[in-house]
Amino acid sequence: MISVxxxxxxxxxxxLFEEVSxxxxxxxxxxxxxxxxxxxxxxxxILTGELEPQTGxxxxxxxxxVLRQDQFAFDAYRVIDTVxxxxxxxxAALEERDRIYEKAGMTDEDGMRLGELEGxxxxxxxxxxxxxxAILLQGLDIPDALHERKMGELQGGQKVRxxxxxxxxxxxxALMLDxxxxxxxxxxxxxxxxxxxxxxxxxxxxxxxxxFLNSVTTHTADIDYQTIITYTGGYDDMVLAKTQIxxxxxxxxxxxxxxxxxxxxxIARFAAGTRSSQVTSRRKEVERLQTNDLARSNIQRPFIRxxxxxxxxxxxLELKGLAKSYDNLKVIGGFSANxxxxxxxxxxxxxxxxxxxxxxxxxxxxxxxxxxxxxxxxGTVFWGHEAQVGYFPQDVGSTIEPGLTVAEWLHRxxxxxxxxxxxxxxxxxxxxxxxxxxxxxxxxxxxxxxxxFCRLILTKPNILIFDEPTNHLxxxxxxxxxxxxxxxxxxxxxxxxxxxxxxxxxxxxxxFHDGQIEDFQGPYEEWKGKHS
Numbered sequence: 001m002i003s004v005x006x007x008x009x010x011x012x013x014x015x016l017f018e019e020v021s022x023x024x025x026x027x028x029x030x031x032x033x034x035x036x037x038x039x040x041x042x043x044x045x046i047l048t049g050e051l052e053p054q055t056g057x058x059x060x061x062x063x064x065x066v067l068r069q070d071q072f073a074f075d076a077y078r079v080i081d082t083v084x085x086x087x088x089x090x091x092a093a094l095e096e097r098d099r100i101y102e103k104a105g106m107t108d109e110d111g112m113r114l115g116e117l118e119g120x121x122x123x124x125x126x127x128x129x130x131x132x133x134a135i136l137l138q139g140l141d142i143p144d145a146l147h148e149r150k151m152g153e154l155q156g157g158q159k160v161r162x163x164x165x166x167x168x169x170x171x172x173x174a175l176m177l178d179x180x181x182x183x184x185x186x187x188x189x190x191x192x193x194x195x196x197x198x199x200x201x202x203x204x205x206x207x208x209x210x211x212f213l214n215s216v217t218t219h220t221a222d223i224d225y226q227t228i229i230t231y232t233g234g235y236d237d238m239v240l241a242k243t244q245i246x247x248x249x250x251x252x253x254x255x256x257x258x259x260x261x262x263x264x265x266x267i268a269r270f271a272a273g274t275r276s277s278q279v280t281s282r283r284k285e286v287e288r289l290q291t292n293d294l295a296r297s298n299i300q301r302p303f304i305r306x307x308x309x310x311x312x313x314x315x316x317l318e319l320k321g322l323a324k325s326y327d328n329l330k331v332i333g334g335f336s337a338n339x340x341x342x343x344x345x346x347x348x349x350x351x352x353x354x355x356x357x358x359x360x361x362x363x364x365x366x367x368x369x370x371x372x373x374x375x376x377x378x379g380t381v382f383w384g385h386e387a388q389v390g391y392f393p394q395d396v397g398s399t400i401e402p403g404l405t406v407a408e409w410l411h412r413x414x415x416x417x418x419x420x421x422x423x424x425x426x427x428x429x430x431x432x433x434x435x436x437x438x439x440x441x442x443x444x445x446x447x448x449x450x451x452x453f454c455r456l457i458l459t460k461p462n463i464l465i466f467d468e469p470t471n472h473l474x475x476x477x478x479x480x481x482x483x484x485x486x487x488x489x490x491x492x493x494x495x496x497x498x499x500x501x502x503x504x505x506x507x508x509x510x511x512f513h514d515g516q517i518e519d520f521q522g523p524y525e526e527w528k529g530k531h532s
Contacts, residue, residue: 001026002047002174002202007056009042015226016042019056022221022228026173029196029203031213031235034223035300036446036474040206041178043223047204048176061202063087065172067180071159075152079142079162082151083133087170090124093117124170136165139191140184141350157183157351168195174202181209182471185350186497208475210235211499235475260286301476303428304453304484308462313385314341316463316491322361322379324354331357334379335517337510341462344485344492346502346524349512355495356394356467358510358517362493363391363465390461394468394495397448400440406451407436413455425454445472453481462490470498 002024009016016039024030034040045051046058048066065086074082085091097117100110125132134147140161151159160183167175175196181189189212196203196216204221207213213220213235220231220238231238263282270279317339324332331354339345347355363369364376366383369391383389393399401409411422426436429450443451449472456464464485470478478498485492485505496502502509502524509527511518520527 001059002061002204003059004047004053005057005059007043007046007053007058009039009046009053017223017228018226020228021056022230024174024202024204024221026202027200028219029199029217030205030230031217031220031238032204032206032223033213033220033235033238033475035476036444038223040223043228044176044178044204044206061173063089063170063172063174065167065170065175067167067177068163069178071156071163072152074163075150077151078147079137079149079151079154080130080133080147082162083136083165083169084129086166086168086172087124087129089120090126090129090170093120093124094126094129097121133165133169136168137162139188139195140165141188155352160184161188164192172201175199175204177203177205177207179206179208181207181212181497183351184497186348186499186502187350189497189499208470208473208478209498210475210478211503300430302430302450302453302480304457304480305428306456306464306484306488306490307460308490309388309460310386310462311489312341312387312462312491315339315384316341316343316387317362317384318382319362320380320382322358322381323377324357324361325377330515332361332517333515336379337519339491339493341491342489343508344505345494345508345510346506347493347495347510347512348497348502348524353512354517355512359465359467359493359495363389387463388461389463389465390456390459392449392452392456392464392466392469394471396452396469397443397445400443400448400451402439402441404440405437406431406440406443409440410451410454410458414458417458422458425457428457429454446474446477449473450477464488464490464492464494466492466494466496468495468497470496470501 003022005021007020008018010018032040032044042051046053047060048064049058049060074085077085084094097114100106100114100117103110106114121127134144137147138144142158142161142165146154146158151162154162164177164180167177180192184192189209193212193215203216205213205217215234217234218232220233220235222229222231222238222242224242229242231241233241263286267279267282267286315338319335319337322332322335323330335358347358349355360371360374361376361379362381363371364374365381366389369389404412407419407422407426410426411417411419423436426432431438431447431450431454440451449469469481473481478501482501482504485494485501492505494501494505506524508522509518509520509524511520511527
């Protein structure tokens with residue numbers, strides 16, 4: 001069990017949460033939700049002991065599994081050892097045992113200590129530790145060939161999966177996972193979901209993946225209104241319950257305000273007359289009914305709407321025999337397809353399998369969007385009549401020029417636009433008031449993504465190409481993007497691992513597996529049914 005009592009956390013005048021007391025029960029799986037900046041990661045750090053609260057206390061179990069955010073902390077260690085470090089008691093015993101064995105001569109005390117250490121190693125399942133760690137790594141798509149390599153040799157996404165295996169290792173009594181699905185492909189996310197559904201300890205997870213939260217969590221601890229309220233059910237259940245509670249409170253306040261107005265009218269009419277006792281009783285009634293100001297929610301919802309200056313031709317794109325290899329690794333081999341206006345195609349498959357490479361192939365001859373150092377090995381790409389492409393790359397920050405304000409950068413994409421229109425679009429994407437004057441170099445990952453959406457809203461292309469657009473977005477922004485893509489009348493090509501986006505947006509799939517691309521003409525549910 002994890003419990004917090006009277007926790008308060010402020011930064012200057014900003015209150016994240018105040019005098020919060022709550023309990024996280026074993027056997028329950030909690031989603032920790034709230035908008036960006038509400039204090040989710042701060043609260044998680046308080047729970048793990050990484051951060052001390054300004055007031056209050058925390059009670060936590062002895063064995064705690066924590067998803068580390070520092071990808072470079074373990075660069076000098078083997079991958080398999082990094083996972084085993086998730087069980088601190090076991091790792092400390094293994095290290096001490098190795099130090100004793102390295103001594104030139106052992107004393108009687110060393111021999112006795114070795115016996116104690118072997119007992120700890122046995123109790124902590126240390127004799128199967130490497131095989132247990134290997135099973136976790138395989139489930140998270142870290143192949144056996146990498147298990148003996150140093151962490152510093154791995155790519156960023158691979159490191160995240162190893163650190164996730166570290167958090168899951170050693171049968172912790174509670175798991176603390178901050179954005180566990182970041183950089184995971186769909187197969188790895190589904191594996192993680194299955195693992196967590198069978199986990200019988202206390203789980204607390206921060207995630208911007210709505211489908212993950214709805215699939216895994218039994219309860220939702222929501223940070224808002226400067227407090228934490230726990231709801232039964234997943235994310236969608238929480239949103240419904242929260243909306244109903246808020247509506248009821250607002251309706252009760254409206255009724256009270258109406259009654260107070262009637263009483264004040266009576267008081268004003270008869271205050272100077274002979275009905276003083278009735279006036280006095282009504283004044284007391286007004287005091288009793290006085291409404292409390294409802295705390296303001298921290299949640300901000302962007303409004304995304306993608307339009308077109310003009311539609312493209314009916315035939316948007318034709319690919320013939322596309323091929324691309326890196327050294328001896330064939331990534332795309334002879335892919336051909338035709339794309340029609342209005343189709344919404346999701347590219348899905350494991351990380352590193354070629355989805356981004358295919359997008360680069362499509363843009364290889366498109367003015368202004370082609371990568372200077374990228375060339376096709378074979379094949380041709382034909383863009384149709386009036387094709388106007390808007391591109392959201394995976395590294396969206398690299399497309400935002402420093403040395404400008406947010407409003408200046410956006411205005412450059414359409415110098416003819418009125419500044420009122422620029423400010424209106426920025427306001428839609430939560431850059432309100434003075435935030436339009438914010439330097440582009442000071443933007444967070446989420447702000448960079450929202451500014452890139454502003455550009456697509458302003459320029460109104462008829463073809464949208466997205467490469468993992470949800471990486472830095474909160475749940476409200478992801479939901480707004482989902483709705484915008486469903487309503488968009490142009491053509492969409494989308495790389496994402498977000499289950500709901502794939503399920504609710506895609507009309508067609510390009511599925512990458514075993515060096516081939518399956519062109520499936522239909523939605524994700526149909527494809528799953530065919531392959532189940």
